[in-house]
Amino acid sequence: MSTHQWAAIMEGDESYAGSKSFDHFKESIQEIFGYRHVIPTHQGRAAERILFHVTCKKGDVVPNNTHFDTTRANLEFVGAEALDLPIAEGKQPSLEHPFKGNMDVAALEQVIARVGRERVPLVMLTVTNNSGGGQPVSMENVRQVSEVCRRHKIPFYFDACRFAENAYFIKLREKGYESKTSKQIAQEMFRHGDGCTMSAKKDGMANIGGFLCTNDDLLAQQQKDLLILTEGYPTYGGLAGRDLEAIAVGVQEALEEDYLRYRIASTSYLGTHIAQQGVPIVRPPGGHAVYLDARAFLPHIAPTQFPGVALAAELYLQGGIRSVEIGTLMFGAAAKMDLVRLAIPRRVYTQSHIDYVVEVILEVWNHRDQICGLKLEHEAPFLRHFTARLQPIRK
Numbered sequence: 001m002s003t004h005q006w007a008a009i010m011e012g013d014e015s016y017a018g019s020k021s022f023d024h025f026k027e028s029i030q031e032i033f034g035y036r037h038v039i040p041t042h043q044g045r046a047a048e049r050i051l052f053h054v055t056c057k058k059g060d061v062v063p064n065n066t067h068f069d070t071t072r073a074n075l076e077f078v079g080a081e082a083l084d085l086p087i088a089e090g091k092q093p094s095l096e097h098p099f100k101g102n103m104d105v106a107a108l109e110q111v112i113a114r115v116g117r118e119r120v121p122l123v124m125l126t127v128t129n130n131s132g133g134g135q136p137v138s139m140e141n142v143r144q145v146s147e148v149c150r151r152h153k154i155p156f157y158f159d160a161c162r163f164a165e166n167a168y169f170i171k172l173r174e175k176g177y178e179s180k181t182s183k184q185i186a187q188e189m190f191r192h193g194d195g196c197t198m199s200a201k202k203d204g205m206a207n208i209g210g211f212l213c214t215n216d217d218l219l220a221q222q223q224k225d226l227l228i229l230t231e232g233y234p235t236y237g238g239l240a241g242r243d244l245e246a247i248a249v250g251v252q253e254a255l256e257e258d259y260l261r262y263r264i265a266s267t268s269y270l271g272t273h274i275a276q277q278g279v280p281i282v283r284p285p286g287g288h289a290v291y292l293d294a295r296a297f298l299p300h301i302a303p304t305q306f307p308g309v310a311l312a313a314e315l316y317l318q319g320g321i322r323s324v325e326i327g328t329l330m331f332g333a334a335a336k337m338d339l340v341r342l343a344i345p346r347r348v349y350t351q352s353h354i355d356y357v358v359e360v361i362l363e364v365w366n367h368r369d370q371i372c373g374l375k376l377e378h379e380a381p382f383l384r385h386f387t388a389r390l391q392p393i394r395k
């Protein structure tokens with residue numbers, strides 16, 4: 001966190017109700033996101049649980065460009081179907097496209113026609129699309145998805161974790177946005193929706209926290225009632241006043257363009273340097289992370305033997321680099337790719353750290369044929385990848 005965030009932490013107001021820190025938090029978020037109700041939660045997944053609990057039921061279908069693991073699991077927990085509708089380009093790792101995070105709008109229309117509007121309680125867009133390679137969604141796509149939702153009177157929510165990176169990609173890549181600030185772009189994007197869920201651990205630049213926003217008064221009341229049951233009073237929702245202050249500053253700092261320029265440049269530096277040596281990655285490099293294409297990296301390991309987990313384990317053994325599989329272990333049969341995400345912590349690494357990561361990946365690339373597949377030894381009934389245990393399958 002920045003010095004400004006740490007300074008704000010020192011001024012945290014820990015009053016149970018009527019805390020000034022909540023006012024700072026709400027004002028800062030409303031300035032960017034623009035929604036009427038801002039409900040703090042301890043993390044993004046708590047916001048998701050509350051939103052889905054009050055809006056979804058068994059048999060419902062919730063489309064998204066690609067659901068993240070926690071949104072998928074929280075939907076499945078209430079008996080709803082989490083449906084991924086990325087554009088075709090988004091499913092091909094090596095293909096270059098400026099907005100691979102886009103949703104397939106024609107597929108969305110077809111789903112609504114097939115299952116009926118009453119079974120679609122909301123539509124989501126994840127910006128940037130974490131499970132799909134950290135790829136951005138264009139404003140044009142946001143507009144189109146919003147138009148479909150308005151026409152069918154379906155609420156439209158953002159999974160807004162990396163809203164600032166997405167806004168910056170729009171500035172860099174979408175015609176007409178070159179001279180707008182990232183904040184103006186984010187504000188415009190959120191105007192197309194009815195609310196959002198957010199993990200403040202991402203573009204909130206904070207160590208903990210999240211929030212849920214909505215324009216719907218009735219829904220907000222139901223959400224706050226549920227919040228009190230598990231998270232806390234609606235002016236802190238499981239967070240300390242100091243956390244609210246850190247987020248209030250962080251969401252603004254995430255939109256600073258010097259910061260965004262450095263962040264996107266260092267991710268791109270890592271991606272470009274390994275791709276030049278032949279390492280298969282999701283192209284172009286994402287905002288917060290570079291994604292290795294584990295199926296292409298380890299073609300001798302079938303998806304059922306978890307090539308992404310095998311590669312993540314090897315990176316850790318070789319160089320102490322912690323990454324995560326986003327593939328068959330995380331999503332089971334719903335996995336469209338087996339990726340290894342190298343997420344880059346904000347404001348932590350210098351170029352020499354990134355150079356070290358490049359060296360380790362190239363070492364692993366050079367002995368890739370010695371890496372073997374894995375078999376599952378233990379799995380939890382949901383979100384199994386957090387605690388699974390696997391064993392190498394030695395030939």
Ligand SMILES: Cc1ncc(COP(=O)(O)O)c(C=O)c1O
Nearest residue numbers: 043044045068070130159161199
């Ligand atoms: C796109 C997306 N949605 C939701 C979440 C869940 O947020 P949290 O970890 O704060 O529960 C994450 C976390 O990585 C995410 O990347």
